[in-house]
Amino acid sequence: MSLRTRDGLGGRAAIAGIGATEFSKDSGRSELRLAAEAVRAALDDAGLTPADVDGLVTFTMDTSPEITVAQACGMGELSFFSRVHYGGGAACATVQQAALAVATGVAEVVVCYRAFNERSGRRFGAGVQHREPTAEGAALGWVLPFGLLTPASWVAMAARRYLHAYGLTPEAFGHVAVVDRGYAATNPAAWFHGRPITLADHAASRWIAEPLRLLDCCQETDGGQAVVVTSLERARDLPRPPAVIAAAAQGAGRAQEQMTGFQRADLTGLPEMGAVARQLWRTSGLGPDDIDVGILYDHFTPFVLMQLEEFGFCGKGEAADFVAGRRLPLNTHGGQLGEAYLHGMNGIAEAVRQLRGTAVNQIPGAARTLVTAGTGVPTSGLVLVADG
Numbered sequence: 259m260s261l262r263t264r265d266g267l268g269g270r271a272a273i274a275g276i277g278a279t280e281f282s283k284d285s286g287r288s289e290l291r292l293a294a295e296a297v298r299a300a301l302d303d304a305g306l307t308p309a310d311v312d313g314l315v316t317f318t319m320d321t322s323p324e325i326t327v328a329q330a331c332g333m334g335e336l337s338f339f340s341r342v343h344y345g346g347g348a349a350c351a352t353v354q355q356a357a358l359a360v361a362t363g364v365a366e367v368v369v370c371y372r373a374f375n376e377r378s379g380r381r382f383g384a385g386v387q388h389r390e391p392t393a394e395g396a397a398l399g400w401v402l403p404f405g406l407l408t409p410a411s412w413v414a415m416a417a418r419r420y421l422h423a424y425g426l427t428p429e430a431f432g433h434v435a436v437v438d439r440g441y442a443a444t445n446p447a448a449w450f451h452g453r454p455i456t457l458a459d460h461a462a463s464r465w466i467a468e469p470l471r472l473l474d475c476c477q478e479t480d481g482g483q484a485v486v487v488t489s490l491e492r493a494r495d496l497p498r499p500p501a502v503i504a505a506a507a508q509g510a511g512r513a514q515e516q517m518t519g520f521q522r523a524d525l526t527g528l529p530e531m532g533a534v535a536r537q538l539w540r541t542s543g544l545g546p547d548d549i550d551v552g553i554l555y556d557h558f559t560p561f562v563l564m565q566l567e568e569f570g571f572c573g574k575g576e577a578a579d580f581v582a583g584r585r586l587p588l589n590t591h592g593g594q595l596g597e598a599y600l601h602g603m604n605g606i607a608e609a610v611r612q613l614r615g616t617a618v619n620q621i622p623g624a625a626r627t628l629v630t631a632g633t634g635v636p637t638s639g640l641v642l643v644a645d646g
Contacts, residue, residue: 265505268541271357272493272500273642275304275486276607281449281598284378285480293322293373294330296482301331304486305497306367313338313365315352317372317601319345327371338365344516346557346632347530349602350640354506356487366488372603373482397515410475410558412517413634414467417560419525421469424575428469431559432460433581435473438556438589442596445618449477450596474559476594483603485610494645501610501642504626505542509533510636517634526575528561531630532568534639538628539570542641546571549641550624551612552586553605556593561633569628590619602631606640613644 277299279285279292301307308331314324315338324339338359342348349372356368374380406412421427439455442448455473463472493500511529513522522529539545546569554565563577572580581588591597591608598604609627611617617624625644631637 264541265537267354267357267361267503268505269502270361270490271487272490272502272645273353273485273606273610274488274493274496274498274500275300275302275306276484276610277301277303278483278604278607279373279481281447281479281481281600282377283449283480285375289374289379290322290326290330292375292480292482293327293371293484296373296484297327297331297369297371300369300484300486303498306486308333310367311369312336313356313359313368315340315342315355315368315370317341317345317348317352318343320372320374322373338368344632344635344637346555346601347635347637349555349606349631349638350506350629351508351631351638353485353487353503353606353640354508354638357503357506360487360489366492368487369484370487370603371482371484372601375480376599377478377480379480394516397518401518401520406518408467409517410470411467413558413560414470415520416525416634417469417558420560420564423526426575426578428471429457429461430563430578431470431474432457433578434556434559434562434588435460435595437581437584438593438595441590441619442592445592445597447618448592448597449479450592470558470560473595476557476599479598479600481598481600483600483607485603485606490645499614500645501613502645503640504544504643505538505641506638507534507537507541508636508638509537514636519634526564528564528568528633530635530637531565531633531639534630534637535569538639538641544626544641549586549626549628551590551609551621551627552588553590553609553627553629554588555602555605555630555632556589556595557599557632559595562588565630565633587621590617590621605629609640609642613642
């Protein structure tokens with residue numbers, strides 16, 4: 259089992275292409291069109307055509323099914339199509355599923371995509387509005403009557419406990435926001451291009467759900483992002499340097515819920531990400547000291563700190579100082595706080611750019627990147643490395 263032993267996927271597939279639409283607050287077009295634009299851009303980047311594609315992977319909570327995207331892009335027959343559950347936790351898992359299909363010969367070229375009008379259309383930050391009854395949704399019945407209605411309010415519970423346990427103030431979260439917005443300020447594709455912030459700006463932003471302020475919460479975005487996965491051998495023959503998938507993992511913790519696991523004995527960590535971390539390190543043979551760039555899912559700043567601790571970059575309660583000391587380049591595209599909120603797919607693209615040496619905020623010599631997906635839910639992660 260991969261929870262205890264190294265798996266055999268590492269090094270057998272690679273990301274060969276990335277593509278995106280612009281990131282906006284009002285795209286003015288359908289989510290299907292956004293998906294098709296992102297997919298075609300990724301294929302163009304890879305030097306491939308829709309006719310080369312035989313697999314598609316996306317998320318649930320998505321209005322553009324695989325077969326519809328295939329039709330819109332002019333693809334032919336598909337031998338593999340899949341959707342991964344749990345919102346942003348699915349981002350890296352889409353690449354894992356694509357790599358599994360490629361490594362086992364089920365498909366040769368698989369495109370992973372995410373596209374939505376998440377600002378002008380359905381806003382995930384609006385929280386619970388209408389839900390059909392489900393077994394997993396029953397957990398919300400324990401928190402909704404008490405006013406915990408939005409993702410920010412759910413994260414605030416864990417954030418408050420984290421601050422209390424380690425004797426910190428909300429300024430600890432501000433370091434993440436400042437780093438992300440600093441990189442976004444120099445990224446022309448970012449929504450907050452040209453708009454860095456300071457710790458004072460963070461402290462002056464309004465409360466959303468104490469101890470979370472406005473600048474602790476990611477933005478909402480219209481847009482699309484896609485990545486192309488194929489075998490490492492085929493990727494080497496394509497125009498762009500391959501980003502080798504050295505390890506890919508999913509993780510769900512004991513007594514896992516979707517954002518509301520308040521019954522756990524310890525609210526200061528992310529057990530689901532701990533499971534991912536152990537699998538990624540074991541399979542890749544790497545560790546925290548080997549990573550050149552970290553692209554950590556940043557829908558809310560406190561969970562970035564907890565992720566750093568789960569992956570062993572620093573001790574428990576030490577992540578704020580770790581970020582403030584700039585000991586690891588983090589979210590060099592600006593993250594979801596600064597560039598765009600595409601449920602983590604734009605973070606995967608940034609990791610690829612860093613390995614290619616084409617990132618706007620390029621880290622010299624970047625050869626090993628860590629990418630994570632949404633936290634507080636069953637989640638996933640990737641270690642991507644440069645070829646050779």
